[in-house]
Amino acid sequence: MLDEEDPRAIEHIRLPTWGRVVAAEGVVPWRIEGDPGGLIEPVDVFLRDFVARGRSAASVRSYALALLRWWRFLLAVDVAWDEATSAEVRDFVLWLGQASKPIAGSRKASATSAGQINPVTRKRHQGDEYTPATIRHSNAVLRSFYEFWIERGHRPLVNPVVRERPRVRRPHAHHNPLEPFVRRAGCVTTRGRRSDIRGRCPTIADRTTLVRPLLSVRRTKSAQSPSTPLWSGTCSPAG
Secondary structure: OOHHHOOOOOOOOOOOOOOOOEHHHHHOOOOOOOOOEOOOOOHHHHHHHHHHHOOOOOHHHHHHHHHHHHHHHHOOOOOOOHHHOOOHHHHHHHHHHHOOOHHHHHHOOOOOOOOHHHHHHHHOOOOOOOHHHHHHHHHHHHHHHHHHHHHOOOOOOOOOOOOOOOOOOOOOOOOOOOOOOOOEEEEOOOOOOOOOOOOOOOHHHHHHHHHHHHHHHHHHHHOOOOOOOOOOOOHHHOO
């Protein structure tokens, strides 16, 4: 059997209402405050560097909200931020996929329109669930946050947000070795593979089929008017 730790009961995890994102004066427009009113130093240092890279105030607020949500999850599962592993990120993604936003319980006038499409603008109202785009954004924020600290020699040594495994394909993997390679006019490729330019490269046989009727028309016209050359218009050679 595989040696795995006991899985968490994701559906029973309840995030605490700890901390908040507040507007701040100075170079960092948004920061996270804990319950005593103090700042979260790892996040504050990261956001300061984030602002120095030319990010907008809206991006800073978005990153701060994502990190606050992550900090609340770590408090709920009792794991320190620099001891988080890919298991915590996985459980966090699973939790986001089945949880409701904190605003869901306080909706009043907008309760009936949550998640519905606006008949005028044709845009969907914000729903009570976390969308796949929000989950992808959360993963991007966490990976950027941990990359920042790993580059400075801080724990953890491995980024807990694992990148998607690239799909490495062997060249000509689906080519039948009993069949010859096909050389196409204008590009060299194999049967079943796309060239760099989208679309199908015509074979030499295809081009012959397309050009033959045009040549026959040209010959017919030249036979009727011997003085007319095969070329005409802007395509005629100089002289």
